[in-house]
Amino acid sequence: MVLIRNGVELGHVSGELPDLETYLAGNEGDSVLLSPDVDLETLKPRLSGLALIEVSFPSFTDGRGFSVAKQLRRLGYEGELIATGPLIPDQYLCAVQCGFDAVKIEQECYVRQSEGEWNEALHAFDLFYQRGYVRQNPVSRNITEARYE
Amino acid sequence: MSTLKHKGKGPQALTANGLRTGPVVYLSADYTWNTAFENAMLTEDPLVIARMSEAGDRDEEENLIVGPYFIDVDAETHLPARYRERFRAQGPSYDPGKPTYAELLMKDGAQVIGQQREGN
Amino acid sequence: MYRYDEFDHTFVRARSQQFKRQVERRLDGSLSEEQFRPLRLMNGLYLQLHAYMLRVAIPYGTFSGKQMRQLAMIADKYDRGYGHFTTRQNIQYNWPDLVDVPAILEDLADVEMHAIQTSGNCIRNTTSDPWAGxxxxxxxxxxxxxxxxxxxxxxxxxxxxxxxxxxxxxxxxxxxxxxxxxxxxxxxxxxxxxxxxxxxxxxxxxxxxxxxxxxxxxxxxxxxxxxxxxxxxxxxxxxxxxxxxxxxxxxxxxxxxxxxxxxxxxxxxxxxxxxxxxxxxxxxxxxxxxxYFSAPDYDDVSSSDEGYDKAVILHSDFAGWVRSNLSEHKISGYTIVNISLKPLKGAPGDISADQMRVVADLAQEYSFDEIRATHEQNLVLANVKKSDVYALYQKLVVAELATGNIGLISDIICCPGMDYCALATARSIPVGQAISERFSDPERQRVIGEMKIKISGCINACGHHHIGHIGILGLEKAGVETYQVKLGGDATSTAEVGKVTGKGFSFDELIDAIERMIDLYLRERDTGERFLDTYRRIGMEPFKGVLYGTD
Structure with missing residues (x-):
C-alpha cells in the first residue's frame, strides 16, 4: 500500500491494523481499522485511547467512509485518520475536507494515478459552498463566509 | 484471456463506442472500427471470433473504444438479431426534420477508428 | 433571477477545468473507463445507445434569454442543431463528442451555467414550480x-x-x-x-x-x-x-x-x-x-385589454391557444404564457436551435428576460402583459411553437426511450406521436379536457408513467415491444401511483385501446369531471371492460 499525505507520496506501508472487535477485546494498542458500516457508539468509550484510525473504502464509489470521518471528528477524535482503499485522486479533496489526514491505496492504483495527479487534485479547488468542511492545508475558504469578509 | 464473451448463436459482430467522439462502431474485416454496420465483419468461425475478442480488449486498453461486446446477427437478413441492436445500428426511429443515421452516413461517409491490422 | 458573483464564477470555472483534466486523463489512460464513468456522470455526461449525451443543468428551471441563446449556439456548434428538455427541468444534447465537452462547459460557464450533478449518485438539480413568482x-x-x-x-x-x-x-x-x-x-x-x-x-x-x-x-x-x-x-x-x-x-x-x-x-x-x-x-x-428573485418591475395595467379581447373574438385559433396555454397571473393585467414543446409529429421536449433563439427574443421583449423549463417538458414565459399576448402568439406561430395543447391529451410527458436511451426496453417517442396523431383534432382534445399521459420506455420510469392519469410503460417481450397501461396516477397534491390494467398491448393495439378508454370516459363522465375524476368515481373495472372486452 502507498500512503499519500498533503499530496506527497510517503512510501510503502505494510501491516494491517487490528479491526474493531480485536481492538475492543484488548486493553492496549492505539490504532484500529474501521469498516464503513461501523457503529460508532461501540467505539465511543475507547476513542480517546486512539492515535491512528483507518477507515476502509470497499470501492471508490462507496462514500460511507466520508460520513464516518465526519462523525469521528465530531466525536472529538484528533488523531491520525486515514482513508484506505481503491480511492482515486478525484476524491482526495472530499477525503481531506471530511477530516482525513491521508489516503492509503493499493500499489496497482498508484501505478495509474501517481503523485502528480494526487497533488494536482488537492489544489483543484480552494473555494467551497459547504460550511464545516474547510481544509487547513492548503487553506480553503467557505464561499458564504468569504462573501462577507 | 479475453473478458469478452459471446453466446455463439449464429454469425457474430463485435460492437463498441468510439472513446473520443462516442459513435457506435463495429469491427470490420481490416480490424478497424467502422460506424456503418454494413462494414461490420460477420463470422461464425471460432478462431476469427477469438481474434476479434483480442482486438476488442486491446483497443479498449489502448483507449480507442469503450465497452466492446458481441452481438448476434441474423443469418438471413444480415441485420442485428436483437431489436435493441437494430436501433443501435439504424439510429433513432423518428426524424421530424432531423437527419436519420442513413442520411448522416450518406453525407459524412462512414468514420473509421483505429489502424488497419492483419486479420491473423 | 440569480446572478453569479465572483465566487460562483471562480467555482464553476474551476469545475470546468477539473473536468477538462479528467477527460485528458481518460484519453491518456490514467483513468480507466470504470473510474471515469462516475466522474463524467457527475458532470452530466452519459454514453447512451448511440453516442455521448450531455445534460446541462437549468437550476430550478429558470434561465435567461442570453442563456437560451448560448444553448442554441452549443446545439449548432457541437451538436445537431437541437436540444431536448427533460422531466427534471434540464436540457440535454444527444450527440456531443467527448473531446468537445470541456469546451462546451467553458461556453456554459460564460453564461453562468454548468452541467454539475445532472447525473450520478449525488444530489441532482433541485426542481421547482415553473410558475414560481x-x-x-x-x-x-x-x-x-x-x-x-x-x-x-x-x-x-x-x-x-x-x-x-x-x-x-x-x-x-x-x-x-x-x-x-x-x-x-x-x-x-x-x-x-x-x-x-x-x-x-x-x-x-x-x-x-x-x-x-x-x-x-x-x-x-x-x-x-x-x-x-x-x-x-x-x-x-x-x-x-x-x-x-x-x-x-x-x-x-x-x-x-x-x-x-x-x-x-x-x-x-x-x-x-x-x-x-x-x-x-x-x-x-x-x-x-x-x-435576486424580487418581483420584476410590473407595469400598472388594467386587468383587461381591449386588443387582447378583440383578438380572442376575431381569431379562433388564438382563442383556442389562449384557453389551453395561458394561466392566471397574480398581477392583474399579466398572464403566464405556457409554450408547448409537444407539436404534432414532434418529439416531446425537443426544440431546435432556431426555436431557442425565438424564445430568447420573446423572453427579452415580453417577459423580463426570463424563461422557465417545466418538468412536463414545456417552456413558460411567466410575466407577460395581456396586451402583448397576441403579438407574442403570432411570433410563436411563425416559429411553429404555438401548439395549443397544454394540459390536454397530446401534452404528453415522454422519456427518450429506445430511440436514444441505453437502458430502454421499448420506444416511447413514437407512441407519444401516435397518440397525438389519433387525437390531433384540437376540438376533440378540448372536449376531452385535462389529461396527463406519461410514457416511459423502461421500468426506470423517467417518463413518470406511474403518476400519469394514463401511464404507459414500454417493455420488450420476446423481441417485440409491449406496452403496459396504468390508470389513476397523479403527480399533484393528491398524489397517487396508478394501477396496472392488466396484460400489455402491442404498439398497434395500444392506440385503439387508449381511444376506447377515452370514449368510455366521455360516455360516463359527470359534468366537470376530468378523466382522473371519472376513473376515481367508477373505478378500474369499466376500463378493463373496454380494454379487454370482458363486459
Whole structure:
C-alpha cells in the first residue's frame, strides 16, 4: 500500500491494523481499522485511547467512509485518520475536507494515478459552498463566509 | 484471456463506442472500427471470433473504444438479431426534420477508428 | 433571477477545468473507463445507445434569454442543431463528442451555467414550480431556497458518492406543480402558527421500479436550519442506504425498510448532534439570494385589454391557444404564457436551435428576460402583459411553437426511450406521436379536457408513467415491444401511483385501446369531471371492460 499525505507520496506501508472487535477485546494498542458500516457508539468509550484510525473504502464509489470521518471528528477524535482503499485522486479533496489526514491505496492504483495527479487534485479547488468542511492545508475558504469578509 | 464473451448463436459482430467522439462502431474485416454496420465483419468461425475478442480488449486498453461486446446477427437478413441492436445500428426511429443515421452516413461517409491490422 | 458573483464564477470555472483534466486523463489512460464513468456522470455526461449525451443543468428551471441563446449556439456548434428538455427541468444534447465537452462547459460557464450533478449518485438539480413568482396560489417564491440548495449541494465533499441518485424538489404554492412527493426529498413552503414561513419536509418519494409517494418527515423547519436538517438526512442516508443492490439503494427503500418513525428518530438524533447555528445560513446570505428573485418591475395595467379581447373574438385559433396555454397571473393585467414543446409529429421536449433563439427574443421583449423549463417538458414565459399576448402568439406561430395543447391529451410527458436511451426496453417517442396523431383534432382534445399521459420506455420510469392519469410503460417481450397501461396516477397534491390494467398491448393495439378508454370516459363522465375524476368515481373495472372486452 502507498500512503499519500498533503499530496506527497510517503512510501510503502505494510501491516494491517487490528479491526474493531480485536481492538475492543484488548486493553492496549492505539490504532484500529474501521469498516464503513461501523457503529460508532461501540467505539465511543475507547476513542480517546486512539492515535491512528483507518477507515476502509470497499470501492471508490462507496462514500460511507466520508460520513464516518465526519462523525469521528465530531466525536472529538484528533488523531491520525486515514482513508484506505481503491480511492482515486478525484476524491482526495472530499477525503481531506471530511477530516482525513491521508489516503492509503493499493500499489496497482498508484501505478495509474501517481503523485502528480494526487497533488494536482488537492489544489483543484480552494473555494467551497459547504460550511464545516474547510481544509487547513492548503487553506480553503467557505464561499458564504468569504462573501462577507 | 479475453473478458469478452459471446453466446455463439449464429454469425457474430463485435460492437463498441468510439472513446473520443462516442459513435457506435463495429469491427470490420481490416480490424478497424467502422460506424456503418454494413462494414461490420460477420463470422461464425471460432478462431476469427477469438481474434476479434483480442482486438476488442486491446483497443479498449489502448483507449480507442469503450465497452466492446458481441452481438448476434441474423443469418438471413444480415441485420442485428436483437431489436435493441437494430436501433443501435439504424439510429433513432423518428426524424421530424432531423437527419436519420442513413442520411448522416450518406453525407459524412462512414468514420473509421483505429489502424488497419492483419486479420491473423 | 440569480446572478453569479465572483465566487460562483471562480467555482464553476474551476469545475470546468477539473473536468477538462479528467477527460485528458481518460484519453491518456490514467483513468480507466470504470473510474471515469462516475466522474463524467457527475458532470452530466452519459454514453447512451448511440453516442455521448450531455445534460446541462437549468437550476430550478429558470434561465435567461442570453442563456437560451448560448444553448442554441452549443446545439449548432457541437451538436445537431437541437436540444431536448427533460422531466427534471434540464436540457440535454444527444450527440456531443467527448473531446468537445470541456469546451462546451467553458461556453456554459460564460453564461453562468454548468452541467454539475445532472447525473450520478449525488444530489441532482433541485426542481421547482415553473410558475414560481407569478402563480396566484403561491405563499412564497421557492427559488431562493432552491438556489441555496444548489450552492450547498454543488460538489458536496461528503454527499457525492451516495448509494444512488438523490432528487430534491420544492414548491411554494398550494397546488403542487413540482411533483414534490415523487422526490427523494420534497419541500413545501408553509406558514407556521407564528406566521413565519418555513419548510414542510417530505421524504422517500420516488418513481423507478418501486414507485412510492413521499411522507412528511417534519412538519416545519425554518429556512435558517434547512441546510443542517438536510445534512442530517443525507448523512443517515449516506451511511445506511443500501449499497448491495442498486435497485434498492434509493432513500425510499431505506425509509420503507427502516420504518418512517425510526428513520425520523435517526435523522432527529443526527440533527441534534449538529450545531445548526454553526452551519446554518446567515440571514444576510438568505437576503442576498432572495434579492435576486424580487418581483420584476410590473407595469400598472388594467386587468383587461381591449386588443387582447378583440383578438380572442376575431381569431379562433388564438382563442383556442389562449384557453389551453395561458394561466392566471397574480398581477392583474399579466398572464403566464405556457409554450408547448409537444407539436404534432414532434418529439416531446425537443426544440431546435432556431426555436431557442425565438424564445430568447420573446423572453427579452415580453417577459423580463426570463424563461422557465417545466418538468412536463414545456417552456413558460411567466410575466407577460395581456396586451402583448397576441403579438407574442403570432411570433410563436411563425416559429411553429404555438401548439395549443397544454394540459390536454397530446401534452404528453415522454422519456427518450429506445430511440436514444441505453437502458430502454421499448420506444416511447413514437407512441407519444401516435397518440397525438389519433387525437390531433384540437376540438376533440378540448372536449376531452385535462389529461396527463406519461410514457416511459423502461421500468426506470423517467417518463413518470406511474403518476400519469394514463401511464404507459414500454417493455420488450420476446423481441417485440409491449406496452403496459396504468390508470389513476397523479403527480399533484393528491398524489397517487396508478394501477396496472392488466396484460400489455402491442404498439398497434395500444392506440385503439387508449381511444376506447377515452370514449368510455366521455360516455360516463359527470359534468366537470376530468378523466382522473371519472376513473376515481367508477373505478378500474369499466376500463378493463373496454380494454379487454370482458363486459
Amino acid at each position: 407569478a402563480a396566484i396560489d403561491e405563499i412564497e417564491d421557492p427559488r431562493p431556497i432552491a438556489e441555496l440548495i444548489r450552492q450547498w449541494s454543488s460538489l458536496h465533499p461528503e454527499f457525492t458518492y451516495l448509494p444512488r441518485k438523490f432528487k430534491i424538489a420544492i414548491t411554494g404554492a398550494s397546488n403542487d406543480r413540482a411533483a414534490i412527493r415523487a422526490h427523494d426529498i420534497g419541500l413545501q413552503i408553509v406558514q407556521n402558527d407564528a406566521g413565519e414561513n418555513g419548510l414542510q419536509v417530505y421524504v422517500g418519494g420516488g418513481l423507478g421500479r418501486t414507485p412510492i409517494i413521499g411522507n412528511v418527515l417534519r412538519e416545519f423547519i425554518s429556512r435558517h436550519e434547512l441546510l443542517p436538517y438536510l445534512e442530517a438526512i443525507m448523512r443517515v442516508y449516506n451511511r445506511y442506504g443500501r449499497r448491495d443492490n442498486k435497485y434498492k439503494a434509493r432513500i425510499k427503500i431505506l425509509v420503507q425498510e427502516t420504518g418512517l418513525e425510526k428513520f425520523r428518530d435517526e435523522v432527529e438524533a443526527e440533527y441534534a448532534q449538529l450545531e445548526p447555528l454553526d452551519i446554518a445560513v446567515p440571514q444576510e446570505e438568505l437576503n442576498r439570494i432572495a434579492d
